[in-house]
Amino acid sequence: MTAEETELAGALGERPAFVPTMGALHEGHVSLIRHAAGLGHQVVVSIFVNPTQFAPNEDLATYPRTREDDIERAREAGADVIFIPDEQVVYPGGSRAAERGAAAIQLPEVATRPGLEDACRRHFFGGVCLVVGRLFDLVRPGPAIFGEKDYQQFMVIRSMVQEQAERFEGIEVIGCPTIREPDGLAMSSRNVRLTSDTRERALGPYRALQAAGQAETPREAEASMAEVLDAHDLEIQYAVIRDAETLEAVSDDGRPMRALIAATLDGLRLIDNAPYPG
Numbered sequence: 409m410t411a412e413e414t415e416l417a418g419a420l421g422e423r424p425a426f427v428p429t430m431g432a433l434h435e436g437h438v439s440l441i442r443h444a445a446g447l448g449h450q451v452v453v454s455i456f457v458n459p460t461q462f463a464p465n466e467d468l469a470t471y472p473r474t475r476e477d478d479i480e481r482a483r484e485a486g487a488d489v490i491f492i493p494d495e496q497v498v499y500p501g502g503s504r505a506a507e508r509g510a511a512a513i514q515l516p517e518v519a520t521r522p523g524l525e526d527a528c529r530r531h532f533f534g535g536v537c538l539v540v541g542r543l544f545d546l547v548r549p550g551p552a553i554f555g556e557k558d559y560q561q562f563m564v565i566r567s568m569v570q571e572q573a574e575r576f577e578g579i580e581v582i583g584c585p586t587i588r589e590p591d592g593l594a595m596s597s598r599n600v601r602l603t604s605d606t607r608e609r610a611l612g613p614y615r616a617l618q619a620a621g622q623a624e625t626p627r628e629a630e631a632s633m634a635e636v637l638d639a640h641d642l643e644i645q646y647a648v649i650r651d652a653e654t655l656e657a658v659s660d661d662g663r664p665m666r667a668l669i670a671a672t673l674d675g676l677r678l679i680d681n682a683p684y685p686g
């Protein structure tokens with residue numbers, strides 16, 4: 409064990425509740441930490457901007473970093489341990505080996521088949537599964553709490569834990585609802601990039617989800633979502649109704665469904681989702 413791992417191990421209780429984050433904490437993260445605190449376990453929050461989930465053309469270098477505020481927010485929300493590892497603690501084999509590991513990792517089907525985030529950000533789930541697996545190995549949590557705003561990510565991590573039951577034994581992946589601004593905008597660390605001009609257009613995904621809820625059929629819902637996103641001058645990556653578990657095409661056998669949206673606004677990616685029909 410490295411000195412940092414030993415220090416972490418010394419601070420950890422038995423099966424803590426764990427909230428992994430990349431920092432730039434907002435009310436959405438606060439709600440996850442509060443949820444964790446309500447479970448009666450020790451609460452561990454990690455802050456690590458994970459390089460392996462960013463493609464070379466993405467915003468790793470400029471991802472918002474607000475460490476001092478994050479520590480204060482996490483403590484106020486109920487964190488007992490705040491784990492801010494250096495890259496070599498998470499990836500002791502170095503960044504090249506980590507990149508290779510992320511590319512080679514065996515992913516659950518929900519990370520490869522739906523054609524949603526997996527199609528738009530091909531490197532993403534490899535990096536997420538690699539880092540979350542490594543953080544789980546270091547923290548050895550009981551409950552692990554994730555926001556449903558990144559719905560596919562939540563489903564992927566849940567599947568990863570189920571599929572590698574021996575490695576991740578004792579971990580329960582819990583999803584918490586998306587936290588929104590009063591006008592409906594889903595909270596996101598990247599919202600700081602919205603300007604007074606783009607803030608109103610960023611409401612498109614939320615309004616599209618509301619419109620989907622009024623539609624009679626999944627097909628009509630998809631058409632309504634596209635119309636609302638167009639009206640907000642957003643470039644649609646997907647706006648679909650899918651099986652809520654597999655995230656694949658819906659069938660008519662009454663299984664739960666989910667509306668899922670990704671769109672860009674002057675280069676800024678917005679994602680949102682909600683149960684369908686609502």
Ligand code: PAF
Binds near residue numbers: 429
């Ligand atoms: O959702 C996030 O903030 C990140 O993808 C996660 C799960 C912390 C992994 O880096």
